Every structure is written in C-alpha cells, then in structure tokens.
Amino acid sequence: MAVFASAWATRDAAQVASFFSDDAVYHNIPMDPVQGRDAIAATVAGFMAMGGHVTVDIRHIVAEVAVVMLERVDHFVGSERTIALPVVGVFEVHDGKITAWRDYFDSGQLTDQFVAPQDDSRAD
Secondary structure, three states: OOOHHHHHHHHHHHHHOEEEEEEEEEEEEOOOOOEEEHHHHHHHHHHHHHHEEEEEEEEEEEOOOOEEEEEEEEEEOOOEEEEEEEEEEEEEOOOOOEEEEEEEEHHHHHHHEEEOOOOOOOOO
16 A cells, blocks of 8 residues: 555556456545546546645554555645645555545634635734
8 A cells, every 4th residue: 555655656647547347436434436447547637636745654554355445645746835634545455456445534624724814914
C-alpha cells in the first residue's frame, strides 16, 4: 500500500489506476462511487488537475486477508496553501489488484481549510 500511496506524487493518473482491477469501485465518501479502472483514472486525473503536489503520511496499516485499512494524512500542497486531511481508507485486494477502495474523512475539516482567512486590518 505504501507504493500505491507514493504513486500519487508522480501526478500520473494512469499509474495510480494501474493498481486497480478492471471492475474496481472507488467510493470517496460522500461523493458517488466510481466503477472501472478507466473511470477511476479519470477521477484521479480530475483531482490531479486541481494542481499542487500530493503526499501521504501513513500512520497505521491493518490488514486481514483481502482487506487493508490505512489511517493516513493526505497533504495537498498548492501555491496558495497546504491542506492536511486525516483519512481512513479501506481497500479490498484480490490477485494483487485493488478491487474496492473507500475513503472516509470529515468533509467539514476539508472545507474549513479552503476558506481564506479574513483580513481584519481593513477599516470600514
């Protein structure tokens, strides 16, 4: 899973998608699920098109047979700000390919980091 996480830094959606089976499902909750390697590649490309650089710090990995759970912090480094988002990802892996990926995070925490700080120095 660490190799998969580090692939994001390449900004190559096809490389990231290569870890998935042809019929995999990616559900970035609360968005709608995406099915199929090509659709996952397109979704990943959309995230990457937002710009910046993505790194992942893996805090914990728990694995049992075909299920891998990652507690991680995703860092989105842009020209104007860096966003750090704690995430728990659940992966189902069969025959060396990811067949299902679900990410759980606090969308409010993400939204709060996009809000620009107010400039209180202006006189009204």
